[in-house]
Amino acid sequence: MTARTEIVDQLADIPNVSVFQGILLSDRTRFGIGGPAELYVEASSEPAFSAALQVAQSSGANFSVIGSGTNLIVSDEGFDGIVLRFTAREISSAEALVRAEAGAELQALVDYSIDHGLRGLETMTGIPGSVGAAIYGNAGAYGHSIDQRVERVRFLDRSAIRSFSAAECQFRYRESVFKKRKDWIVLSVDLRMTPAPAAELRQTADEILKLRLAKYPAAMKCAGSIFKNLILAELPEHVRRQIPENVIREGKAPSAYFLEQAGAKGMRSGGVRVADYHANLIYNQGGGTARDLCALIDELKERVRARFGLELEEEVQYVGFCAT
Numbered sequence: 001m002t003a004r005t006e007i008v009d010q011l012a013d014i015p016n017v018s019v020f021q022g023i024l025l026s027d028r029t030r031f032g033i034g035g036p037a038e039l040y041v042e043a044s045s046e047p048a049f050s051a052a053l054q055v056a057q058s059s060g061a062n063f064s065v066i067g068s069g070t071n072l073i074v075s076d077e078g079f080d081g082i083v084l085r086f087t088a089r090e091i092s093s094a095e096a097l098v099r100a101e102a103g104a105e106l107q108a109l110v111d112y113s114i115d116h117g118l119r120g121l122e123t124m125t126g127i128p129g130s131v132g133a134a135i136y137g138n139a140g141a142y143g144h145s146i147d148q149r150v151e152r153v154r155f156l157d158r159s160a161i162r163s164f165s166a167a168e169c170q171f172r173y174r175e176s177v178f179k180k181r182k183d184w185i186v187l188s189v190d191l192r193m194t195p196a197p198a199a200e201l202r203q204t205a206d207e208i209l210k211l212r213l214a215k216y217p218a219a220m221k222c223a224g225s226i227f228k229n230l231i232l233a234e235l236p237e238h239v240r241r242q243i244p245e246n247v248i249r250e251g252k253a254p255s256a257y258f259l260e261q262a263g264a265k266g267m268r269s270g271g272v273r274v275a276d277y278h279a280n281l282i283y284n285q286g287g288g289t290a291r292d293l294c295a296l297i298d299e300l301k302e303r304v305r306a307r308f309g310l311e312l313e314e315e316v317q318y319v320g321f322c323a324t
């Protein structure tokens, strides 16, 4: 690896790049958990991010790209390398085609669309995080996910800017090609929306926001759902037979159902606990660590495995653990 001071100098020389040494990632995650990043770099334009990424890639250091930190478990030891964040956040439109830079908050995009009388994202109101990560994890809620509106995604592949159609992005439930190719970094997205009365869209969004805030209070240190739900058609017949029909939503069996049967609600590990009212929601009640979180996640997976023979898969993403 190139000497650290040399990397810092190279990064600091790039216009529109800010470099921080040793900042705590717990201040950059909604869980409020995570040790220091050796280097933390924010870039506010595409050329700046591209140049910073090239420095990171050619330095031989580990690097990881994060967004707003709302879906991350960062190791207590932090990240031994370079953490990069793309913060360009412009949103614009031409008729019903909306373009958003990846560093924009998804909520800003939802609000922009509603204010411009464009239907398509209003049910995603209240999902925290950035547009780039929403593409990476195909974010969605209340029967809609972002892929349904994607026309093209522009991304960085080393120093080249490329673009994919929605089909090429290989979107599935909470999946995209960008989860498989973590070195491809989303820069912007074009979304095809449908004109609709703004007041009607705002009413839908307000109703959904009320429900969401009851489930996820604004100050709750959490990552939303810890585990992905399970696609019903992919479950073994003996498991399917055990699931009551009224818990099935949009062809999926909620992980919360299996977790609840396994006694997850209210479970604790150090400073983190499973919500009493939702078995797929873990939060940091104060003083929680990544070690506590991982121990609780392992215990929950083990219980569901033992009881149902099912392997739950985390929706949350890890930073600073082996291979991340």
Ligand SMILES: Cc1cc2nc3c(=O)[nH]c(=O)nc-3n(C[C@H](O)[C@H](O)[C@H](O)COP(=O)(O)OP(=O)(O)OC[C@H]3O[C@@H](n4cnc5c(N)ncnc54)[C@H](O)[C@@H]3O)c2cc1C
Pocket (backbone or CB within 6 Å): 030, 064, 065, 066, 067, 068, 069, 070, 071, 072, 086, 102, 126, 127, 128, 129, 130, 131, 132, 133, 134, 135, 136, 137, 138, 139, 140, 141, 178, 184, 185, 186, 187, 216, 222, 223, 224, 225, 317
């Ligand atoms: C209270 C709460 C409720 C939630 N509810 C929902 C919900 O209803 N539906 C839902 O889908 N999610 C939900 N989530 C999860 C979270 O909001 C999403 O996963 C969100 O997209 C994460 O955005 P972020 O910017 O915080 O990403 P981060 O948590 O910072 O990163 C997540 C992943 O995205 C990758 N990434 C970030 N930026 C880029 C980029 N530009 N290019 C490529 N990869 C990138 C990172 O490498 C990382 O692996 C919820 C979270 C919370 C805290």
